[in-house]
Amino acid sequence: MNHRQMLEWERLSRRYDENAIPLYLSYPVESFWKQKSSVGQHNQSLRSAVVSFLYFHFPYCREICHYCMCYKEPLQNDSELDLYLDYLIRDMDIRLEVLLENGWEGAAHMHWGGGTPTLLNENQLETIHRAITERQLINTDRSHEHSIEAFPDPQIVTLPKLELLKSLGFNVISFGIQDFDRRIQKVINREHDPGAVRELIAMAKQVGFRVHVDLCYGLPFQGISELEDTIQKVLPAAPGRICIFPYVHAPMVFPRQNIIPRSSIPNSFIKVLMAERADRLLVGEGYTRLGLDHYISGDDPFLNDLKANGSKTLMGYSQDDKLNYIGFGATAISFFDKSFYRTVASIKDYCQMIDAGQLPVELERSYRHNDDDHIRNKLIQDHILTRFEIDITKFGNEFDIDFNSYFEKERETLEQFAREGLVDLSDPEVIRVTRTGQFFSRHIAHQFDRFYSHKSIQ
């Protein structure tokens, strides 16, 4: 990037501050899920949906990272996990009863996240997995992806544990690295050694896993060179996917982040330069960019499907653009029959509701897509934030709308984005987000979000 481009990116990042825009993990964003539902409505939706993906949340961690943006609790002793697994199994039974009413044949895909699911010891892993398979919640007859998040510590992820997970049918393991710089690791309370992590990745590959890694940009005291150094240390391990997420400093929502000095957080200009540098490095190494934050290697079995039909979901990108999923465990989110449901957030409430024989879901905080939400969800998540382009006629035909008149108001803003080089409107049939625009694409998506009132950008 030359000096003139850098000045332009600085201007753009002041005008389009990425810290001021939601991450768009969902549309609408979770703070707008305020519709009241009922057990009857929830169950009716569940009966009518074809659920093909299951998420299991394990909310315990050995130590809490100061930057963490997930729901988690510090693990005091192993018996807490045993107790939690017991409730997780009962949660499955509550929902399974409904699922079976429509002859459901099990899901093909499954992901275990947290927290730290790899804290489970071998017995616990076998117990919970047996509970899932005995209930025929997963169906391995079809091609399937069973993935698990892992803390990259060789004391936690041992060879016997990896072998057990593989024998249970897991084929993807995702290591959360974030950054290898010692000072940053100390500030965020998450320390691991690059050499040990690379050995762990090699061991997981040897056992037969496809390995993904998560990195983070915008961390305290992190600059472009720290991020670049981390990427250079990760590349020799050749992970199949590298996901680079932005750190969100929101101590009002995540109070533990108060430990992090606010002025150590890079500003939005530095963050956007970091994302751009990471992109150049990884694309230069042969990875294909998918959407905002995923880089996929050429030997990934789903690369072509994701490029053609990839759909952005709460759990990343899926090759199924009509994905229905159920989230089991405290705070897990479900989406089926165009509706979001969130499982109660605290472990205590989760257990109490299950003890009372209730569906452990926050029924007053659900959200059902109407037709307009459905169209905007697809436009924002799958087109603007995943494939960075919209084929106007195809999109219009898919949803039975005239694109240009349906989005007449947004069109004015797109023209402003085009004048700033963020979108390319030279082809009347296709709206393309330019390479520069890809680093500001959440702002482009935001203009199509009906939950925020916008003034046209001047």
Ligand code: SF4
């Ligand atoms: S970042 Fe991961 S390991 Fe760290 S506290 Fe959060 S959930 Fe636990």
